[in-house]
Amino acid sequence: MKSHSEHFIILSPIGEIEVSLLSAIAHSIKRIFGFPTQISSLFSDISFAYDNNRNQYNSTQILNQLSTFLPENASKILAITDVDLFIPILTYVYGEAQLGGISAILSVHRLTESTPLINSDAIISERICKEAIHEIGHIFNLKHCKDPACIMHYCRCIGDVDCKSDQLCRYCQILLTDELVKYKKVNNCD
Amino acid sequence: MSSIKILIVDDELIMRESLAGWLERDGHIVEKAESGEEALEKIKKTRFDILLLDIKMGGISGLEVLKTIKENDSDIEVVMITAYGSIPTAIEAIKNGAFDYLLKPFDPIELGIIIDKIIKHQAQERENLYLKAQHKDRTRFESLIGQSPPMQQVFNLVQDIAPVESTVLILGETGTGKGLAAKAIHTASPLSEGPFVVVNCGAIPEHLMETELFGHQKGAFTDASETKKGRLELAHGGTIFLDEIGEISMRMQIDLLRVLEDRVFYRVGGTQPIRVDFRVIAATNQNLEALIEKGIFREDLYYRLNVISFTMPPLRKRKEDLPLLANHFLRRFSQETKKQIDKISREAMDEIMVYEWPGNVRELENAIERAVVIGKHRSIQPNDLPLFKNHCHELSGGTSLKDIEKAHIVKILSDNNWNISKSAKILSVDRSTLYNKIKTYQIQKTS
Numbered sequence: 001m002k003s004h005s006e007h008f009i010i011l012s013p014i015g016e017i018e019v020s021l022l023s024a025i026a027h028s029i030k031r032i033f034g035f036p037t038q039i040s041s042l043f044s045d046i047s048f049a050y051d052n053n054r055n056q057y058n059s060t061q062i063l064n065q066l067s068t069f070l071p072e073n074a075s076k077i078l079a080i081t082d083v084d085l086f087i088p089i090l091t092y093v094y095g096e097a098q099l100g101g102i103s104a105i106l107s108v109h110r111l112t113e114s115t116p117l118i119n120s121d122a123i124i125s126e127r128i129c130k131e132a133i134h135e136i137g138h139i140f141n142l143k144h145c146k147d148p149a150c151i152m153h154y155c156r157c158i159g160d161v162d163c164k165s166d167q168l169c170r171y172c173q174i175l176l177t178d179e180l181v182k183y184k185k186v187n188n189c190d
Numbered sequence: 191m192s193s194i195k196i197l198i199v200d201d202e203l204i205m206r207e208s209l210a211g212w213l214e215r216d217g218h219i220v221e222k223a224e225s226g227e228e229a230l231e232k233i234k235k236t237r238f239d240i241l242l243l244d245i246k247m248g249g250i251s252g253l254e255v256l257k258t259i260k261e262n263d264s265d266i267e268v269v270m271i272t273a274y275g276s277i278p279t280a281i282e283a284i285k286n287g288a289f290d291y292l293l294k295p296f297d298p299i300e301l302g303i304i305i306d307k308i309i310k311h312q313a314q315e316r317e318n319l320y321l322k323a324q325h326k327d328r329t330r331f332e333s334l335i336g337q338s339p340p341m342q343q344v345f346n347l348v349q350d351i352a353p354v355e356s357t358v359l360i361l362g363e364t365g366t367g368k369g370l371a372a373k374a375i376h377t378a379s380p381l382s383e384g385p386f387v388v389v390n391c392g393a394i395p396e397h398l399m400e401t402e403l404f405g406h407q408k409g410a411f412t413d414a415s416e417t418k419k420g421r422l423e424l425a426h427g428g429t430i431f432l433d434e435i436g437e438i439s440m441r442m443q444i445d446l447l448r449v450l451e452d453r454v455f456y457r458v459g460g461t462q463p464i465r466v467d468f469r470v471i472a473a474t475n476q477n478l479e480a481l482i483e484k485g486i487f488r489e490d491l492y493y494r495l496n497v498i499s500f501t502m503p504p505l506r507k508r509k510e511d512l513p514l515l516a517n518h519f520l521r522r523f524s525q526e527t528k529k530q531i532d533k534i535s536r537e538a539m540d541e542i543m544v545y546e547w548p549g550n551v552r553e554l555e556n557a558i559e560r561a562v563v564i565g566k567h568r569s570i571q572p573n574d575l576p577l578f579k580n581h582c583h584e585l586s587g588g589t590s591l592k593d594i595e596k597a598h599i600v601k602i603l604s605d606n607n608w609n610i611s612k613s614a615k616i617l618s619v620d621r622s623t624l625y626n627k628i629k630t631y632q633i634q635k636t637s
Binding site: 090154 | 215216217297299301396
């Protein structure tokens with residue numbers, strides 16, 4: 001039987017992602033989900049997902065590829081990229097996750113827009129951490145939350161991301177606890 | 191309301207899949223259809239709240255699907271999905287009853303806004319309908335009547351359950367009288383002097399549910415100009431009836447569970463704990479165990495509610511109560527409308543007895559009310575009950591009278607598990623006549 005700490009989440013950077021940013025995300029994941037993280041670039045060429053007409057990358061195609069790379073001892077994967085993502089029916093997405101699945105992807109592309117002049121690095125890092133947690137929340141079966149302060153709230157604009165907190169609301173916290181109990185049961189960890 | 195049920199209709203797999211994934215992460219229940227034909231089949235079997243419908247598809251077009259839906263008077267809201275070139279068609283669709291349209295690929299913000307609008311609109315409609323039904327229920331309490339064995343069992347259960355104050359879960363199809371049974375339990379209980387507070391979990395919009403249940407403190411939010419007691423607080427010392435409990439959202443399930451366990455809650459924006467003591471009766475027409483399997487109903491809440499449970503029998507399983515109920519409604523509506531209609535003709539009663547009544551007592555009540563209103567004779571005639579024509583079992587053009595009689599006898603026997611006395615009573619013949627018919631037509635019991 002594995003202990004909870006033996007399970008980890010892989011952070012897989014695609015493109016140029018600063019190490020300090022990856023560390024901040026890792027810290028947030030530990031705080032919310034209790035899992036340690038490992039930084040490992042699973043693949044870097046995502047040209048297969050590039051759409052010439054839209055000049056964007058199809059996030060679903062990247063996700064499907066990502067899931068095939070999951071090492072045996074890892075729990076989940078979060079890929080982080082600097083390119084602009086889309087799903088076919090929508091003009092853009094900040095990220096995409098397999099609900100209750102294995103992998104998620106987050107784009108920092110639009111999260112770096114509309115930054116204030118002061119303290120911009122910290123604000124960008126905070127936004128990215130919030131949306132990274134949001135996408136991993138989906139992998140743990142959490143859905144969008146109506147509470148605008150909850151990290152699982154779907155943000156319609158950058159301002160909404162800045163306004164929401166870096167915490168789960170009490171409802172989503174309970175739902176996550178339920179999911180983590182299920183996860184531990186299925187994966188035989190204490 | 192719990193999750194919204196959405197049907198995506200698009201002949202492009204990639205569009206269906208990507209939209210479904212996005213909507214599922216938004217917490218909705220999603221089904222997909224690749225053609226208009228498949229969509230119409232699905233709509234026949236399942237109730238959807240929203241249809242996201244592509245205009246251009248092979249086979250039946252989106253516009254034709256919309257037309258069929260609107261002709262059938264469905265309350266499903268349709269959002270057309272279209273490409274740039276088809277905007278005039280989308281506008282035409284709106285004229286034909288579509289709620290809105292989206293140009294693909296669409297902005298996620300736009301999609302979210304339209305879905306939110308529909309949810310609010312539908313919740314408002316449901317609340318209005320429920321308020322009307324509640325008003326009607328005030329005069330309908332006496333209609334929990336019946337002499338059939340299944341109803342006698344219900345009456346006995348109500349008598350046994352009433353004094354113990356345990357939580358009760360009432361199951362049963364729509365229109366079987368779950369609310370009336372709950373009221374009967376309350377009336378026969380030691381809490382009968384206290385309030386009987388109804389919460390229709392399916393009718394109250396999710397964004398209002400929290401304040402409806404828990405109340406709010408003055409200043410808790412912009413519109414909270416004064417402190418308001420919630421329904422939980424109003425039920426103190428009496429019974430709270432949670433109707434359509436299967437419709438409650440996951441987040442309200444969490445709060446409700448806490449109240450049921452601790453009997454303490456806080457008003458929205460309040461800091462003082464409020465202690466309450468009430469009996470809980472919940473009802474649903476849904477299979478809660480299946481909802482647990484799907485992950486949309488909490489198992490711990492289910493066990494908290496399912497202390498004592500029973501099922502209200504559907505009307506087709508107690509057909510011997512039909513004359514009693516039909517005459518009861520006839521008396522009431524002829525008094526209310528001051529019309530001199532004092533009986534139901536034998537032919538009309540035959541139709542009432544043959545019909546399956548999928549909407550149960552509520553459907554019967556509505557049918558008799560309608561018959562009284564439109565009736566032109568002293569007795570209700572088959573023509574006053576035209577709705578049956580659509581539902582009675584269909585017979586082919588060349589069917590003889592004997593074939594019809596045989597088919598009808600087989601049906602009644604099989605519906606009543608070959609109980610001869612019961613079947614004879616429904617068929618309005620004596621037992622020996624029925625035996626003779628069985629012999630003549632060589633009807634055999636099939637397993």
